[in-house]
Amino acid sequence: MRAEPQDFGRVLSSMCTTPHPAAREAAEQFLATNPGDPDTYQAVADLEAEAISQLAEITGLVNPRGYVASGGTEANIQAVRAARNLAATPEPNVVVPDSGHFSFQKAAGVLNVELRTAPTTDEYRVDLDAVSALADEDTVLIVGVAGTTEYGRVDPLGELSRIARDVDALFHVDAAWGGFVLPFTDYEWRFDQVPIDTMTIDPHKMGQASVPAGGFLTSSSDILDALAIDTPYLESTDQATLTGTRSGAGVASAVAAMDALWPEGYREQYDQSMRNAEWLADAFTERGFDAVSPTLPLLAVDLPDGLFAGLREQGWRISRTSAGELRIVCMPHVTREQLSAFMTDLDALRARPRTNS
Incomplete structure (x- = not known):
């Protein structure tokens, strides 16, 4: 193969970056391992547990649960899927800011969930009155963004969480890009600062891990259980991830990057x-x-x-x-x-x- 990877010297709009040298080396070592079958590939399963523990430290999550996903799209779809699976309503809807990532449109289409979009204010943050007007007894999930992809803004997460609780919905925070910069700001966005049910945070963005390395976190075992399906031919008996086979490269590189750089x-x-x-x-x-x-x-x-x-x-x-x-x-x-x-x-x-x- 004569193709060469693109140089990053003139890349100014991407939310991916060159991986940290330790992350690159770790990714190569674990390319052939499959964390989707953790009982067979125990070493990478242990690394995934370590990755979730490290992400939990960054996000203030006690008793962490979750996994290393392919990226923010998968993690956001999983948040919608868990909320839908746990809800009693036959007509579930999800309320998302219009600054939300386009992955929520994919989630709504794949999962047959109504997507309700709330406008943003002149400050590029979601309009709380609009969210309140859109949320009702069939709302299963309300989404807030912690680091929007177009303007880098953080929604008023505490207020959004209260609206979610008022309608008995789950609250999801998309911190895919912002999760590795927000710890050094005064924003309140962590699990220990705001009542949050699920969160997206991507090591392969500002975390300097190799692609793909996303993160899906939750504060509840019930949420992870709502995603699990039986896996009868594997050594492990169930699986909560959206994808099946996954490369251990993302898992290992995420751990290596966080080991090298946090905090x-x-x-x-x-x-x-x-x-x-x-x-x-x-x-x-x-x-x-x-x-x-x-x-x-x-x-x-x-x-x-x-x-x-x-x-x-x-x-x-x-x-x-x-x-x-x-x-x-x-x-x-x-x-x-x-x-x-x-x-x-x-x-x-x-x-x-x-x-x-």
Whole structure:
């Protein structure tokens, strides 16, 4: 095979990053193991238990339960699936902010659950009054996002949890991207700060594990039991995961990354990423562009179509928010030098003489 993996030097909008060296090495060692059959592959099963214990420490979860999923999509689907399976209503619905990840649309379609979408406010956080109006006796799950994928915002999780309790629904927090930066902020998002039933947190994003390595956590054995099915031909007798066979690479790399980086390495990473996001916001503002002030290391900027297209032609891997802004995520691989080069290319494009069409 002559193909080479893409270099991350101009990747500015991805929520994946280059894995930590220890995570890369661990992933290669455990490629052929299958945590989906834990009684056969005991070593990787022990590592998965360690991964859940480490994620529990990060998220403030006592008596942790869960598993290493393929990513946020699987974990979010599992949260919806558990809520549906535990509910008594034949017409279940789930209330999600419109800033929620598109995986909830997949979950609703796969699981035949009604998806109700609540708008966000001018601050890009979910509108609590809208959530209250949408939730009813058939609501089985309410979702809050801790680090939205477009603006890096954290929903008012405590208030959302109270709304969920008022209608006897479960409360799920999607911290897939935010889970490894929020520990170093003042936000209340942990299990020991907010009544939370399930959570998504992905080591393969800011956690610097290799792909795929997501996390599904719950505070209740009943929730995990609601996901379990019998596995008669395996040594283990049941399975709560959505996928069957899973590579142990994600499990091992998640443990290796957290061993190497929690907590001080992640703290240093967060500080650097936030400094980069704030520097970039100032650089755009100085040039007269409207930038959404970053509260986590993610920036959205109102950038004209021509400049966006020109930057793409220069090889920059960038994307847009649903509202059309340029979206840049200051992941661990994103350096100040990269951002400076990006702004240099932007300045050169702006300086080009315009031609009449």
